[in-house]
Amino acid sequence: MTEHLTPHEGRKAPVARPTAPADPRGALLRSPETSQGARDTSPGASVPPTSEHSQPSASEPDPGRPRPAPDGVPAQPGPPPGPPHGEERRTGRPQPPGAGPVAMRRDGDRLRFVGAATRRIARGIDLDEIVMGLCRATVPTFSDAILVYLRDPLPVGDERPSGPLVLRLRRTDRLRSIEEGAEEPDTDGGPLPSLQVVTPDITDVMGTAELCEVRQGGALAEVLRGVRPVFADSAAARAALPELLGEGRTVPSGQRAILAPLRGRRRVIGAAVFLRRPDRHPFEADDLLVAAQLATHSALGIDKAVLYGREAYIADELQRTMLPETLPRPTGVRLASRYLPAAETARVGGDWYDAIPLPGSRVALVVGDVMGHSMTSAAIMGQLRTTAQTLAGLDLPPQEVLHHLDEQAQRLGSDRMATCLYAVYDPVSHRITIANAGHPPPVLLHLGGRAEVLRVPPGAPIGVGGVDFEAVELDAPAGATLLLYTDGLVESRLRDVWTGIEQLRERLAATAQLTGPDHPPPLEALCDEVLDMLGPGDRDDDIALLAARFDGIAPSDVAYWFLEPENATPSRARRLARSALVRWGLEDLTDAVELLVSEVVTNAVRYASRPITLRLLRTDVLRCEVGDDVPQLPRLRQARATDEGGRGLYLVNKMARRWGATRLSTGKVVWFELNRN
DSSP states (O other), X not given: OEXXXXXXXXXXXXXXXXXXXXXXXXXXXXXXXXXXXXXXXXXXXXXXXXXXXXXXXXXXXXXXXXXXXXXXXXXXXXXXXOOOTTBOTTTOOBOOTTSOOOOOOSHHHHHHHHHHHHHHXXXXXXXXXHHHHHHHHHTTTTOSEEEEEEESSOXXXXXXXXXXXXXXXXXXXXXXXXXXXXXXXXXXXXXXXXXXXXXXXXXHHTTOOSEEEEOTTSHHHHHHHXXXXXXXXXXXXXXHHHHHXXXXXXXXXXXXXXXXXXXXXXXXXXXXXXXXXXXXXXXXXXXXXXXXXXXXXXXXXHHHHHHHHXXXXXXXXXXXXXXXXXXXXXXXXXXXXEXXXXXXXXXXXXEEEEEEEOGGGOEEEEEEEESSSSHHHHHHHHHHHHHHHHHHHTTOOHHHHHHHHHHHHHHHOTTOOEEEEEEEEETXXXXXXXXXXXXXXXXXXXXXXXXXXXXXXXXXXXXXXXXXXXXXXXXXXXXXXXXXXXXXXXXXXXXOHHHHHHHHHHHHHHHHHHHOTTSOOOHHHHHHHHHTTOOTTOOSSOEEEEEEEEOOOOGGGEEEEEEOSSTTHHHHHHHHHHHHHHHHTOXXXXXXXXXXXXXXXXXXXXXXXXOEEEEEEESSEEEEEEEESOOOOOOOOOOOTTOSSOOHHHHHHHHOSEEEEEEETTEEEEEEEEEOO
């Protein structure tokens, strides 16, 4: 026998009572006999029976409340009420086993329960967390089982749903009996605690249909339109529940089930059914207010989760479209890239990378970082990336590209700042030209395993204005790997940027040692190794990474000539092309190459005033480039039967694998490619 002071019974002295068996969840669940066993049964006791949520009678003052003081005497606060046995007063969480369960007998208990439950619901961020918070907060403290239905699909914001209203059973939660098996997972895969007794009524209800189409003008539609929770015994609920649960499904009688609509900001988004076992006290009228609070907080949380999910999807798509979907495959260089957002919950950032093919088999390598991680930063990044692509198409020097990017950033706003590194690689000359605007310097990994930080003038960030940018030209030997990155890779709260750059250089050198001095490490694996250097606390910023492996084009695979714009030039171009093909062992392409070279060179001779250039490149394909000093690009058109010309580009388009024309600062280049096999 133990003694407990139970202020809810309205007694002023300790009363001896047997200790109730502990519930596995420590909640307010017991049979009526257990409830009555908590009352004083000694002779002479005249305590009237109380229901589960009854208030203390007026004749028996509550020792947990201050008594009114006489006139002129200041009121003395009484002792604070102790936590009820079975759950904590502040949180409503279960106490350790051994404490006797006590029900919510006053409005204060309900308020404390609602506060704890709504805090648990509010902790959820996504849809599943919020629904799970509702289920775990109500079972078994408020109900023995719960069914949560949500609209399918859930409307977002001001969207007007089309089609009929369909509710999908999103989640169920209930107590299970030991006989049924205590570790069977629920809909989310988590084990459910066991209980001594579970009646078939609740077990049958848990097997309801997954989908329910709400008929217009039906009983369920009327209840959902009414918004307020109703008892299952009411006339409206008796007609609505079969439509929701399915025919043949019944709920416990005697006010042991509540149907609560879930209404968001603009419309009903679902419904919740709270169930109690027949051996537990039924719901009371005040429990409808509790159900209404739970339904309201859950519905608003679901609305926010859906909106957040849509915003995250939009941000993710925006970031995806701002970055290259696939990298090009330029001649003489292999590329690999990585992008990591600062966090999964904030996918939008201002980091970007790009690889842009240029005339003459060159390629522009770009990496940049706009300050900030907002949608505005991503939008500015997209504009700067587009501007860089446009400037690259004009074949401007790297320092000129940065100068125009700086002007564009100033036009976007006074506080639009970004760093950028722009490099142009020429596989024929094996040289690379780099210009920097306040960005971390690139790292070059040589074929022998030596890694060096390239000495590039730092420059000022884009957006400062009035600053000249300087370009440097460096060797890019075959087999070397150039690594361009943003500061998120090398800088964090745990290390400064130069310490991170030195760690990156050491990591690259150590990785190269694994493959030996004659074999560079695989490009994709190298990128993964670089990202592995990040520790748990190193992710403070977005990370953009672009790696370029320089294969180059050997001088023996290049044929280059200057030709005067004369009438005899096309025939000379054919002879030169034929001799190069014989030297390379590509005689099978002679007829096609002679025809296409003749057409392109003839068009250049017709309009050029300075010497034209003819270049053949032998790689995995045969590429021919013809340059002149005329900026106008040729246009493919359908020649009429009476036209004497206009069919040259038509033949190129039909016979070549690919072809194109690019405007240069000194004119243009027309090129085409043929398969070698």
